[in-house]
Amino acid sequence: MEQRFADTDAPFGHEHGPLLTGTFAPVADELVLEQLPVEGAIPRDLNGVYLRNGPNQQFEPRGTHHYFDGEGMIHSGVFRNGRFCYRNKYVRTEGWKNNDAAGAELYWGVMNSVKDSTDRPMNDAANTDVIGHGGKAVVSWYLAGVPYIIDPITLDTIKAAPEYVSGPGKGMSAHSKVDEHTGELLFFDYFTEKPHMSYGVVSADGRLVHHVPIELPGDRLMHDMGITENYSILHDVPVYHDEEALKAGRHKIRFDSSLPIRFGVIPRFGASDSIRWFEFSSCFLYHVVNCWEEGDEVVMIACRYMPAKKADGSIDEERTARMIAMLEMDARLWRYRMNIKTGETSEECLNADHNVEFPTYNSADTGRYTQWAYLVDHDPRMLRWTGIRKMNTDTGESVGEWSDGHDDCWYSEPWFAPTDNPASEDHGYVVSFCWNDRTEVQELQVFDALDISKGPVARIKLPRRVPPGFHACWMKASQIDNWTAANE
Numbered sequence: 001m002e003q004r005f006a007d008t009d010a011p012f013g014h015e016h017g018p019l020l021t022g023t024f025a026p027v028a029d030e031l032v033l034e035q036l037p038v039e040g041a042i043p044r045d046l047n048g049v050y051l052r053n054g055p056n057q058q059f060e061p062r063g064t065h066h067y068f069d070g071e072g073m074i075h076s077g078v079f080r081n082g083r084f085c086y087r088n089k090y091v092r093t094e095g096w097k098n099n100d101a102a103g104a105e106l107y108w109g110v111m112n113s114v115k116d117s118t119d120r121p122m123n124d125a126a127n128t129d130v131i132g133h134g135g136k137a138v139v140s141w142y143l144a145g146v147p148y149i150i151d152p153i154t155l156d157t158i159k160a161a162p163e164y165v166s167g168p169g170k171g172m173s174a175h176s177k178v179d180e181h182t183g184e185l186l187f188f189d190y191f192t193e194k195p196h197m198s199y200g201v202v203s204a205d206g207r208l209v210h211h212v213p214i215e216l217p218g219d220r221l222m223h224d225m226g227i228t229e230n231y232s233i234l235h236d237v238p239v240y241h242d243e244e245a246l247k248a249g250r251h252k253i254r255f256d257s258s259l260p261i262r263f264g265v266i267p268r269f270g271a272s273d274s275i276r277w278f279e280f281s282s283c284f285l286y287h288v289v290n291c292w293e294e295g296d297e298v299v300m301i302a303c304r305y306m307p308a309k310k311a312d313g314s315i316d317e318e319r320t321a322r323m324i325a326m327l328e329m330d331a332r333l334w335r336y337r338m339n340i341k342t343g344e345t346s347e348e349c350l351n352a353d354h355n356v357e358f359p360t361y362n363s364a365d366t367g368r369y370t371q372w373a374y375l376v377d378h379d380p381r382m383l384r385w386t387g388i389r390k391m392n393t394d395t396g397e398s399v400g401e402w403s404d405g406h407d408d409c410w411y412s413e414p415w416f417a418p419t420d421n422p423a424s425e426d427h428g429y430v431v432s433f434c435w436n437d438r439t440e441v442q443e444l445q446v447f448d449a450l451d452i453s454k455g456p457v458a459r460i461k462l463p464r465r466v467p468p469g470f471h472a473c474w475m476k477a478s479q480i481d482n483w484t485a486a487n488e
């Protein structure tokens with residue numbers, strides 16, 4: 001049985017622009033849905049939860065809306081012995097509570113304000129990322145805010161965790177990394193005032209055990225980081241606030257192609273001055289796939305953002321900045337090598353053919369070698385991910401792909417979900433939401449990670465659209481505190 005969604009397509013009217021209407025329209029309800037129709041069969045050896053974060057505008061926005069502005073909402077799918085349960089719930093941030101009490105949007109968005117504004121406050125919305133840590137899930141915001149701890153099954157907000165962060169800015173950016181071998185969570189913070197960045201480690205039991213300032217040449221708008229077994233890799237990108245706009249309280253970004261992109265390799269518990277910087281060709285970089293060590297080399301596999309070019313082949317800085325601001329991706333799978341003994345570097349495009357982003361992998365080996373990456377095919381339009389793809393991080397080869405139709409489909413960030421007893425790195429499943437514009441059918445699709453080209457082994461039909469969002473994660477049953485107690 002296929003069910004069509006009946007949400008209003010523009011809950012606040014069309015005057016707020018296309019990012020609150022149609023497929024992008026926020027959803028109004030928090031639901032728990034079980035016994036949903038399934039095409040195929042839900043694997044019984046898939047046990048855990050897929051969590052996906054994204055903005056969901058709750059009240060009429062103040063001023064111009066940008067899709068980055070809405071309040072954090074988690075959409076989840078719990079898989080248990082062949083059964084499935086969908087949930088969605090807002091993260092109960094301080095901003096959400098204030099808005100809820102007022103019954104109106106109290107905050108300004110990124111088009112109208114800047115993070116530190118006092119007269120036009122922004123909402124620390126926890127709407128960007130989610131990652132399993134210490135038996136719970138940690139949600140975070142791309143502009144770096146207070147992390148929130150949520151229950152990965154019920155999606156209830158357990159608490160804000162200001163104790164995880166410290167120092168200037170007192171924030172945690174999206175894209176903290178969890179080393180599943182040690183349970184540690186590694187994160188960065190960034191801010192307009194000096195020293196512009198900090199780096200920290202939270203222990204498996206939730207204590208801030210390391211936090212150091214990182215001095216950058218100026219205000220920078222980096223987005224991600226990487227870790228290896230012994231190091232963390234911090235980013236200094238040639239993207240920063242336009243100074244005049246910042247003074248005027250407006251968020252406008254500049255891409256400066258005269259600057260290199262730099263990656264700073266710091267021992268996991270290193271002091272500020274132990275960081276070693278490596279320079280590469282100028283570009284922005286949204287997302288890291290994974291990093292590891294090979295002898296004296298630190299290897300970082302990433303999706304390199306390809307700067308826009310003018311007709312004469314030179315870099316178009318203004319257009320590149322606009323594309324970055326609107327999440328219009330043009331990215332290629334890329335390998336960076338940094339020799340921590342000799343200082344030598346190298347970089348290479350692993351596959352020029354596919355514009356791929358929102359990369360994932362088997363997170364059991366975050367910081368260790370992983371051969372396989374799972375990514376979305378990126379239509380240049382914002383958040384328009386039309387298919388999923390499996391790629392070899394050694395060769396760059398695309399070894400499998402699937403789409404129900406590139407003209408119709410919106411996939412979410414696909415995560416690798418191991419089978420209960422994996423025999424290889426890619427022994428398991430890949431899980432992704434898929435909204436089809438043409439048929440107006442929402443599914444959560446489950447693929448065999450060994451061969452995603454076969455198409456979904458299970459299509460779970462949801463009677464509601466899941467709007468596009470940002471980052472996701474997979475937490476396996478053994479990583480979830482209340483897995484046994486939660487009786488689905």
Ligand SMILES: [Fe+2]
Nearest residue numbers: 174223287471
């Ligand atoms: Fe991101």
